[in-house]
Amino acid sequence: MHGHAVALGAGTVLNALSTGTGSAFAIDAETAATVELDDSGTVTGEVAEDVDADTRLIERCVELAVERYGDDGAPFGGSVRTESDVPMAAGLKSSSAAANATVLAAADALGADPDRLDACRLGVRAARDVGVTVTGAFDDASASMLGGVTVTDNDTDEVLARDEVTWDVLVWTPDERAYSADADVEQCANVAPMAELVADLALDDRYAEAMTVNGLAFSAALGFSPRPAVEAMPHVAGVSLSGTGPSVVAVGDDSGLDRVQELWDERSGRTWRTTTRNDGARIQ
Ligand SMILES: Nc1ncnc2c1ncn2[C@@H]1O[C@H](COP(=O)(O)OP(=O)(O)O)[C@@H](O)[C@H]1O
Numbered sequence: 514m515h516g517h518a519v520a521l522g523a524g525t526v527l528n529a530l531s532t533g534t535g536s537a538f539a540i541d542a543e544t545a546a547t548v549e550l551d552d553s554g555t556v557t558g559e560v561a562e563d564v565d566a567d568t569r570l571i572e573r574c575v576e577l578a579v580e581r582y583g584d585d586g587a588p589f590g591g592s593v594r595t596e597s598d599v600p601m602a603a604g605l606k607s608s609s610a611a612a613n614a615t616v617l618a619a620a621d622a623l624g625a626d627p628d629r630l631d632a633c634r635l636g637v638r639a640a641r642d643v644g645v646t647v648t649g650a651f652d653d654a655s656a657s658m659l660g661g662v663t664v665t666d667n668d669t670d671e672v673l674a675r676d677e678v679t680w681d682v683l684v685w686t687p688d689e690r691a692y693s694a695d696a697d698v699e700q701c702a703n704v705a706p707m708a709e710l711v712a713d714l715a716l717d718d719r720y721a722e723a724m725t726v727n728g729l730a731f732s733a734a735l736g737f738s739p740r741p742a743v744e745a746m747p748h749v750a751g752v753s754l755s756g757t758g759p760s761v762v763a764v765g766d767d768s769g770l771d772r773v774q775e776l777w778d779e780r781s782g783r784t785w786r787t788t789t790r791n792d793g794a795r796i797q
């Protein structure tokens with residue numbers, strides 16, 4: 514029994530670590546998952562880009578998906594392998610993309626085509642079970658699964674708003690990695706009044722301005738330099754630290770992003786162009 518699915522990476526509008534309300538937008542970077550089910554009794558995971566990566570999230574996703582979408586006689590056990598364009602632990606929602614792709618691939622192996630939000634909530638549950646998240650990150654998971662930009666309540670796993678957006682995107686990804694589970698939640702709580710302002714802007718469809726305020730507040734709270742965002746500000750519509758970092762994402766028009774690319778190319782790491790995606794995850 515074989516299944517295959519793809520889900521998207523995303524950038525941050527509002528980091529949910531302060532108040533539980535978060536917002537993210539899907540980008541054109543994909544994670545693919547292939548699931549084979551058998552009756553071995555155990556699930557083993559593999560990450561194509563990193564043999565030492567933590568595979569508990571994708572293994573737990575297969576277990577939960579079999580429980581939910583399999584019938585009583587469904588085999589329990591198998592393997593899952595991910596292949597990803599989304600850099601791991603760089604603030605671009607690699608965990609959400611891997612979880613969504615895996616849940617859909619496991620459902621596909623069982624011959625099911627589940628409701629996307631139900632599948633997304635299952636992946637969030639898996640992330641909570643294995644401890645790779647602080648709030649569950651339903652903001653990131655919903656953007657990765659549905660496409661577009663979403664605003665969510667991560668305490669109740671409800672979507673507060675979703676919009677389709679067509680933005681050009683510039684991403685700077687430094688070489689360092691920052692795991693969400695290690696983020697300084699107390700410092701994030703200190704910037705809650707700013708997070709509330711960002712949520713108001715996002716719910717008023719002022720996503721780009723929301724991003725910029727988010728970036729200033731969370732760079733300060735999490736100890737990242739605001740300099741890459743500040744130097745981009747005259748040239749773009751919005752720019753922010755993405756998630757718990759270290760990547761920085763900017764949205765705007767082509768010529769403005771070209772100018773920022775020149776500035777960010779001076780920095781170590783990788784600066785790359787992409788676009789938003791409104792189509793979300795899919796079984797293939
Ligand atoms: N391609 C992948 N395949 C399997 N698991 C992954 C993959 N990418 C990320 N993960 C899981 O997500 C964790 C990183 O999550 P997190 O720190 O939240 O990073 P991000 O901000 O990129 O989502 C990894 O330790 C691993 O457990």
Ligand SMILES: O=C(O)C1=C[C@@H](OP(=O)(O)O)[C@@H](O)[C@H](O)C1
Pocket residue numbers: 525527528529530535536603604605606645646647648649650652653692693694755756757758
């Ligand atoms: O673990 C979490 O609850 C979250 C992690 C952060 O994202 P990253 O995983 O991209 O750092 C943040 O942006 C999100 O709103 C909530």
